[in-house]
Amino acid sequence: MATEANADALVLSDDPRHPANLIPELCRNFYQLGWVTGTGGGISIRVGDKVFIAPSGVQKERMLPIHIFVLPFPQAAPSPHTDRVFLRRPALNLKESACTPLFWNAFDLRDAGSCIHTHSQNAVMATLLWPGPTFTISHQEMIKGVRIGGIGRTLSYLDTLEMPIIENTPNEEDLKDSMAEAMKRYPDAAGVLVRRHGVYVWGPDWEKAKTQAECLDYLFEIGVKMKLAGLPTVGLF
Ligand SMILES: CSCCC(=O)C(=O)COP(=O)(O)O
Numbered sequence: 001m002a003t004e005a006n007a008d009a010l011v012l013s014d015d016p017r018h019p020a021n022l023i024p025e026l027c028r029n030f031y032q033l034g035w036v037t038g039t040g041g042g043i044s045i046r047v048g049d050k051v052f053i054a055p056s057g058v059q060k061e062r063m064l065p066i067h068i069f070v071l072p073f074p075q076a077a078p079s080p081h082t083d084r085v086f087l088r089r090p091a092l093n094l095k096e097s098a099c100t101p102l103f104w105n106a107f108d109l110r111d112a113g114s115c116i117h118t119h120s121q122n123a124v125m126a127t128l129l130w131p132g133p134t135f136t137i138s139h140q141e142m143i144k145g146v147r148i149g150g151i152g153r154t155l156s157y158l159d160t161l162e163m164p165i166i167e168n169t170p171n172e173e174d175l176k177d178s179m180a181e182a183m184k185r186y187p188d189a190a191g192v193l194v195r196r197h198g199v200y201v202w203g204p205d206w207e208k209a210k211t212q213a214e215c216l217d218y219l220f221e222i223g224v225k226m227k228l229a230g231l232p233t234v235g236l237f
Pocket residue numbers: 038039040041042054055056057058096097098099117172
C-alpha cells in the first residue's frame with residue numbers, strides 16, 4: 001500500500017513531460033481555446049498501467065500537479081457508483097473528474113493513451129446543425145490529421161470523415177454506455193460528439209490526441225460555417 005509521501009511522488013516531477021505536469025499545462029492551453037471553460041472538459045493521460053486524471057468541478061486552467069489523481073489500469077471503469085481504486089488522491093477534498101468513465105471507454109475499447117473532452121462551441125454547433133446520428137464532412141485538408149478509430153493510420157484527403165453524435169444526459173458519467181455503443185457501431189470514428197455538450201477525442205498518446213482534437217475542432221468549425229452558408233459539406237461542388 002502506498003504511503004501518502006510516496007503516492008505524492010507519482011505526481012511530483014521536474015520533467016515537464018510528466019503527465020501530472022502536462023495535464024495542467026494542456027488545460028491552460030485548452031482554456032484559451034474555449035474548450036474547458038466553466039470547469040468542464042479536460043484531458044486524461046494513460047502511461048502503461050497508470051492513468052492520470054484531473055479533479056472534477058475545478059477551474060481547469062488553475063490546476064496544479066498536486067491536484068491530479070492517479071488510478072491503476074486496468075480496472076473496471078471507475079465511476080461514483082463503483083468500488084474504484086486509486087494509487088494517489090489529492091489531500092484536498094476533491095473528486096476525480098466526472099468524465100473518468102468516458103475516458104475509460106477510450107482506454108478499454110481503443111487502447112488509447114490519452115482522451116480529451118472539450119466543450120468547444122464548434123463541436124456543440126455541429127451537433128445542432130447535424131440533427132441525425134452523425135456529423136460528416138469531406139474534401140478538407142485537415143481530414144488528413146485524423147486517425148482511423150483515433151489510433152490507426154491517418155485518413156486520406158479522399159476519405160469522408162464521419163463522427164457519431166450521442167444524446168446528452170443530465171450527469172456526465174451516464175454517457176458511458178451510449179458512448180461505448182457509438183464506439184462499437186462506428187469503429188473508424190476518431191471521437192464521439194455529445195449533442196448540446198461537446199466532444200470526446202482520443203489517441204495513442206497525448207500528442208496525437210491533441211493533434212486530432214485540433215483537426216476535428218477545425219473541421220467542426222468549417223463544417224458549421226459551410227452549413228450556415230448553405231454549402232454542402234460532403235462532396236465537391
Ligand atoms: C459546467 S461543466 C458540467 C459538467 C461537464 O460537462 C464536465 O465535463 C465535467 O467535468 P469535470 O472534469 O469537472 O467533472
